[in-house]
Amino acid sequence: MIHGCLAIYYRELMIMKRRLPKMIATMSVSPLLYLIAFGYAMGENVNVDGCSYLEFLLPGLIAMSSMTQAFSIASEINIARFYWHIFEEFQAAPISNISYVAGEVLAGMTRAFISIFIILILGYFFGVVLSCNFFFWLAIILNSFIFASLAVGMAMLVKSHADQSMFSSFVITPMAFLGGTLFPIDNLPIWAQKILFLLPLTHASKAIRAASLGNRPDYSSYIILFLTGALFISIAFLCVNKARD
Amino acid sequence: MIILKNLNKHYKSIQALKNVHLHINRGELFAYLGPNGAGKTTTIRIMTGLTKLSSGTVLLNRFDIEQDQVAAKKESGLVPQSINLDQELTVAENLDIHGMLYQMPVKARRSKTDELLDYMDITDRKKTLVKHLSGGLKRRVMIARALMHSPKILFLDEPTVGLDANIRRRIWAIVKKIQQDGTTIFLTTHYIEEAEFLAQRVAFLNNGEIVALDTPKNLMQKMGTWAIDRLEESNMETTYFQTREAAKKFMADQKQSFTLRHVNLEDAFLTLTGKKVK
Structure with missing residues (x-):
């Protein structure tokens, strides 16, 4: 299983290496705009949960970016599947489907980690230094794992690149804004809080924010993230199996 | 294997x-x-x-x-x-x-x-x-x-x-x-x-x-050795012959233009499937 997973992961790394300068530029744009618009411009006068808005915002941006970047591996898989037909090369190779899933999930997580390092550096320039402790990284690993697994599963189910964009527009983008990233969900009505509690990103934002601001971690968030990750990787595996006719 | x-x-x-x-x-x-x-x-x-x-x-x-x-x-x-x-x-x-x-x-x-x-x-x-x-x-x-x-x-x-x-x-x-x-x-x-x-x-x-x-070779031999192509009312008709002499005899009776050639694998394919390879 390991060699197949490494081969898939190595391929994605080679492609990332070739695109790295462009990737860094692209990954920097949106967090930079958020920091300027929501953090820097209005942040100095706004306090949320006992900290400045910039300190509140940065962990939210990390949660959001680890989700969107991990999920963006779906587009790479789609391009490889629909336009370059490289997926056939993997299907014809003597590797298990779980190796393929693991390789692509690792690639998605790597993209998420690159984006997080960019945000941490940007945060440093905006005067916010977060506590990058064990629980901070654990929450990021779980969050990126969940959305990279979801990406692999979705990439196998969709019939075209347009379907993929539609899923992003209706699921990923709303979640990015409503998952406790830009504002505390405690201020919302109870019914809305209950709905948002079902989103894995809400738990990831909560866990990342608590850990990065040095607060006591809420273990239930980690358990929910872990269980969601286990569910999504199982779905991804089943979807790859189904992709072979 | x-x-x-x-x-x-x-x-x-x-x-x-x-x-x-x-x-x-x-x-x-x-x-x-x-x-x-x-x-x-x-x-x-x-x-x-x-x-x-x-x-x-x-x-x-x-x-x-x-x-x-x-x-x-x-x-x-x-x-x-x-x-x-x-x-x-x-x-x-x-x-x-x-x-x-x-x-x-x-x-x-x-x-x-x-x-x-x-x-x-x-x-x-x-x-x-x-x-x-x-x-x-x-x-x-x-x-x-x-x-x-x-x-x-x-x-x-x-x-x-x-x-x-x-x-x-x-x-x-x-x-x-x-x-x-x-x-x-x-x-x-x-x-x-x-x-x-x-x-x-x-x-x-x-x-x-x-x-x-x-x-x-065997598939082609089943068709014959020689083939004559001729245009019949906008359709290409092909007739096969085992010997060149038989083909020549056929040609002598033809009034329209035709082409004499060796049988190839496409002839066998067309005869057996009734379709052109596209």
Whole structure:
């Protein structure tokens, strides 16, 4: 299983290496705009949960970016599947489907980690230094794992690149804004809080924010993230199996 | 050796393959011909594990593609119809990743890459990004990649489609060379002269069924030796003759223009399937 997973992961790394300068530029744009618009411009006068808005915002941006970047591996898989037909090369190779899933999930997580390092550096320039402790990284690993697994599963189910964009527009983008990233969900009505509690990103934002601001971690968030990750990787595996006719 | 026994494939109500039986010998170059939609690519996809069969058995050097998939896949290499190389990677990187997928150690991957690029006469393109290669060169890279793990069976699904005559002939020479080195080759093609030139045996597939299987020579001999083509009310009519004398006698009675030629494999194909190869 390991060699197949490494081969898939190595391929994605080679492609990332070739695109790295462009990737860094692209990954920097949106967090930079958020920091300027929501953090820097209005942040100095706004306090949320006992900290400045910039300190509140940065962990939210990390949660959001680890989700969107991990999920963006779906587009790479789609391009490889629909336009370059490289997926056939993997299907014809003597590797298990779980190796393929693991390789692509690792690639998605790597993209998420690159984006997080960019945000941490940007945060440093905006005067916010977060506590990058064990629980901070654990929450990021779980969050990126969940959305990279979801990406692999979705990439196998969709019939075209347009379907993929539609899923992003209706699921990923709303979640990015409503998952406790830009504002505390405690201020919302109870019914809305209950709905948002079902989103894995809400738990990831909560866990990342608590850990990065040095607060006591809420273990239930980690358990929910872990269980969601286990569910999504199982779905991804089943979807790859189904992709072979 | 490739063995197909009672191979069937259904796509909902459509039966793409009907009881296909084949026994291809070790080291043989076998051509599989048929019009569009006959089931050629479906057969290759089943044999390479890309598509599940509905019923029947596929054995690649005694390994069952359904029961012992990993071992069966290691026995074979595939050159698919569409270019499926990583466009953003170099030629060497494409080969290297293929070697990794087949569990080849680093040293073996490096030496095999050099050996194959030399074999295909593309050593100078080793570090070129695939997207910068011509169609013919991409095809050669695909063949090199399929040979990377030294498969005993090579599946070529329309390997020369869209290439000009010159490059096509160059690919033919490479295919012949691979077969002479002991690899069993299963070839599908639209170019009937390709099968006639390369294959030791040919199967004609029509609507998912094998309608003829023999050597190109035997298939052609069944038609005769000479053929006369003539235009009859906007249809091309062909008549076959065993001897040149019989053909000449027929020609003497003709009033319209005609062409006398040797029988070829396409004549056998058209007669047996009633269709043009498109």
